[in-house]
Amino acid sequence: MDPLTPCLELGVSEAYAILTERLGVEPGSLPPLEAIENEDWGRDLLFERFLDFTAEDLAEVGLRLE
DSSP, X not given: OOOSEXXXXXXXXXXXXXXXXXXXXXXXXXXXXXXXXXXXXXXXXXXXXXXXXXXXXXXXXXXXXX
């Protein structure tokens, strides 16, 4: 069993926290969590940001793209 979690299995608030707290994305470069947490476009915007990282970067925080 793969110990890495697929990015798409994350909730919006979880993805936001990982991007900002563990991967170093500046919170100011994202809309406020409250504005996007219940919006499909907000979820898509967050998950697109994971594409900015290498597979190795994601693996370091326990994630994979697939």
